[in-house]
Amino acid sequence: MSGSVVKISELIFSWKPQEAPLLNISFFEVERGEKVFLCGPSGSGKSTLLNLIGGVLSPVSGHVSILDENLAGLSSMKKDRLRGDRLGFIFQMFNLIPYLSVVDNVVLPCNFSELKKRKILEAGLTLEQEAERLLAHLRIDVDTVKNRPVTELSVGQQQRVATARALMGMPALIIADEPTSALDADTRNAFIDLLFHECQKSGSTVLF
Ligand code: ADP
Ligand code: MG
Secondary structure (H helix, E strand, C coil): CCCEEEEEEEEEECCCCCCCCCEEEEEEEEECCCEECCCCCCCCCHHHHHHHHCCCCCCCEEEEEECCEEHHHCCHHHHHHHHHHHEEEECCCCCCCCCCEHHHHHHHHHHCCHHHHHHHHHCCCCHHHHHHHHHHHCCCCHHHHCCCEHHHCCHHHHHHHHHHHHHCCCCCEEEECCCCCCCCHHHHHHHHHHHHHHHHHHCCEEEC
16 A cells, blocks of 8 residues: 555546547645645645545546545445545535534534544544534534534634534544635634644545
């Protein structure tokens, strides 16, 4: 097994077959523990690339491997499993579930991954305890927000709830699509520091 968490070779992607490729990547690799910042103008294909890496989209040609698994060789069920077990996502619009409490939003990934659930339980914590621990580390005042609907939280708080959710069960790779676009510059830097710190502790690689 190599040390790479993401490996892309000879990738071509276009939304429509007759169009010039949006993405043409001869080689791209992210190694374990790296923090990789993808930058490019709006519309350049950053979100598309993250969706190719997440296995939500498939390339026209070329290879995408996650933790040495070639996504093209996996059934959609196995891809779902790999995504659920090994990845954590922080979405641009957070995608919190409005009818779930803060803690239930954070616990959610464990409903889709036995592995994430098992890692937490084997560490001697309940899923709720782990959710609260992560929220507290992300400087959320857990007691005041834990039973509040997520729709009543500030943008900065929603961001942290979405981050705690991505960190649940220590996924190998955290994919964050413009996670700070809703924050002002000061809050943004503090948030990135916090994200890196938590990823370091859980041994997660970050691609953002
Ligand atoms: P970025 O995240 O860098 O702003 P995107 O990956 O969202 O860029 O988009 C790259 C290009 O792909 C844009 O021109 C966008 O219009 C196009 N695109 C994005 N999603 C779709 C889609 N579902 N169908 C067709 N074209 C799309
Ligand atoms: Mg985007």
